[in-house]
Amino acid sequence: MTIDLYYWPSIQGRGEFPRLVLEAAGADYRDMARLDDVEGGGIDGMMALLKGVEGFPAPFAPPFLVDGDILVSQSAASATYAGEKFGLAPEDAVQREWARAIAITTSDLATEVHDVHHPVGNGLYFEDQKPEALRRAKEFRGERMPKFLKWYERLIERNPAKTGVLVGRELSYADLGLFQIVEGLRYAFPKRMAAIEGDYPRVAELARRVATEPRVAAYLGSPRRLAFSTDGIFRAYPELDGEA
Ligand SMILES: N[C@@H](CCC(=O)N[C@@H](CS)C(=O)NCC(=O)O)C(=O)O
Incomplete structure (x- = not known):
């Protein structure tokens, strides 16, 4: 079954943590906020879930995953869920x-x-x-x-x-x-x-x-990997950088 990732469409941001796991695992997933033409996709689809829909707890903020009737929010929990589900986690x-x-x-x-x-x-x-x-x-x-x-x-x-x-x-x-x-x-x-x-x-x-890693390298070279930018978490403001 397809797993759906919800995050802002135009930045890597915190969505990149679960996205990298889904990509590295070769998981069948949909990047919902980037899919305007899919039912429940686009920003409106994400906002609807954030407001709360029947059957799901409303997450506080993206990123979050929807896997059937399971909704997992928080970037770390989402990366963990995907890692454990798709075999990119320790067994022990x-x-x-x-x-x-x-x-x-x-x-x-x-x-x-x-x-x-x-x-x-x-x-x-x-x-x-x-x-x-x-x-x-x-x-x-x-x-x-x-x-x-x-x-x-x-x-x-x-x-x-x-x-x-x-x-x-x-x-x-x-x-x-x-x-x-x-x-x-x-x-x-x-x-x-x-x-x-x-x-x-x-x-x-x-x-x-x-x-x-072959799947990661393929992802990094694809248009799915957005560039870092000064709208994301990591921002290249030269005045904030320095050797020391
Ligand atoms: N601790 C949360 C933070 C989530 C978060 O701050 N998401 C940002 C985007 S990276 C957001 O849209 N926040 C909206 C808000 O805080 O009102 C996580 O790791 O997922």
Whole structure:
């Protein structure tokens, strides 16, 4: 049965976390907000579900998945659901839990990245919160980026399987999330990433490996993969970047 992904049509945003999993798994899915010609598709279809339709809990915000009568909201929960359903998750119960925690931490990091350009309020333009964004960016680049990247690096290093992945033996949705983070940070903070990426060789190698997985590579080269932009979570504002 087809699984439906609901997210804003024109940005990668948080929708990219479940989307990457669906693509990497070769899942039969529909990207609903991009499908104006499908019943229940387009932005109107997404908004209807957000308002609440009979039989579903109304999610607070996209992304969310609809799989038959199951609705899964939150980017981390959606990526987890798709990963576990389509075999891109560890089998072992302990590692399955660990993968879930990694995905939620990745979602926390995405929020921190977003809050660099919107430190005061989501409803304000970046231009209206620039001094605060500059302060936040300095702290994010100096403290938070290295802290998160070091954490991922250690997970790979200390994973007893020694297969270069974050958890378990095989590539999982947790690794796909890290790939998206690395790509996004390279886009939004190119100078900072160039300065520190070499400190996290396992992270860089894992991101490279994800990008060359045949289904992921095909997706990345397709029109389905939207470009990063200054409307998404990761935004390339040069004034927020720096080597230090
Ligand atoms: N923690 C949620 C955050 C969801 C979220 O903030 N979605 C954004 C798009 S990336 C949105 O449309 N938010 C609308 C709102 O917060 O009012 C997740 O990871 O899915």
